[in-house]
Amino acid sequence: MEINGTVYDILHNKSGEVFTTSPQNSVYDAVRLMGEKNIGALVVVEGERIIGVLSERDYSRKVVLRGRTSRDTTVGEIVSSPAITVASRDGIDKCMQLMTGKRIRHLPVVDEGRLVGLVSIGDLVSWVMQSQRHTIQQLQGYIAGDYPG
Numbered sequence: 172m173e174i175n176g177t178v179y180d181i182l183h184n185k186s187g188e189v190f191t192t193s194p195q196n197s198v199y200d201a202v203r204l205m206g207e208k209n210i211g212a213l214v215v216v217e218g219e220r221i222i223g224v225l226s227e228r229d230y231s232r233k234v235v236l237r238g239r240t241s242r243d244t245t246v247g248e249i250v251s252s253p254a255i256t257v258a259s260r261d262g263i264d265k266c267m268q269l270m271t272g273k274r275i276r277h278l279p280v281v282d283e284g285r286l287v288g289l290v291s292i293g294d295l296v297s298w299v300m301q302s303q304r305h306t307i308q309q310l311q312g313y314i315a316g317d318y319p320g
């Protein structure tokens with residue numbers, strides 16, 4: 172199935188705020204922020220520079236499984252870096268390929284060096300379901316004869 176649409180279309184329908192942390196912060200504070208915001212990843216930034224992405228998976232694999240503690244580990248020690256990013260103009264099909272190929276679930280969106288958003292695997296699934304519903308409605312309308320022309 173061909174998947175239309177761009178990252179911009181997804182960002183357009185969600186809140187503009189991107190939650191970030193910095194390499195110096197403790198993993199505990201970062202995980203707490205993820206819990207408060209009910210999200211699974213933070214973009215790790217140093218000023219304007221994007222260092223990488225910190226995900227729940229980084230926490231479980233690099234802290235819990237290695238016997239470290241989140242209060243004594245900094246974000247910089249476990250961040251997945253460099254970040255794999257997309258631009259607003261990129262297609263949703265490219266995002267799906269990146270997530271599948273690189274086994275990641277979050278893509279920061281960067282336009283001209285500036286962090287403008289983030290898309291997650293759930294955002295993509297939701298987009299695809301929505302566009303399939305739309306196509307089905309159009310086809311039903313066409314079969315029922317409501318379709319103009």
Ligand SMILES: NC(=O)c1ccc[n+]([C@@H]2O[C@H](COP(=O)([O-])OP(=O)(O)OC[C@H]3O[C@@H](n4cnc5c(N)ncnc54)[C@H](O)[C@@H]3O)[C@@H](O)[C@H]2O)c1
Pocket residue numbers: 185188189190191209210211212213214276277289290291292293294297
């Ligand atoms: N119904 C929807 O439109 C929708 C969209 C996304 C996710 N979900 C559901 O949420 C659950 C988890 O979603 P997920 O696996 O995609 O990951 P997730 O929990 O990290 O993401 C949930 C939402 O938060 C946003 N988000 C995540 N990190 C962010 C950050 N640092 N800054 C700004 N926004 C951020 C994502 O873009 C997504 O919209 C799943 O059950 C999924 O089905 C639903």
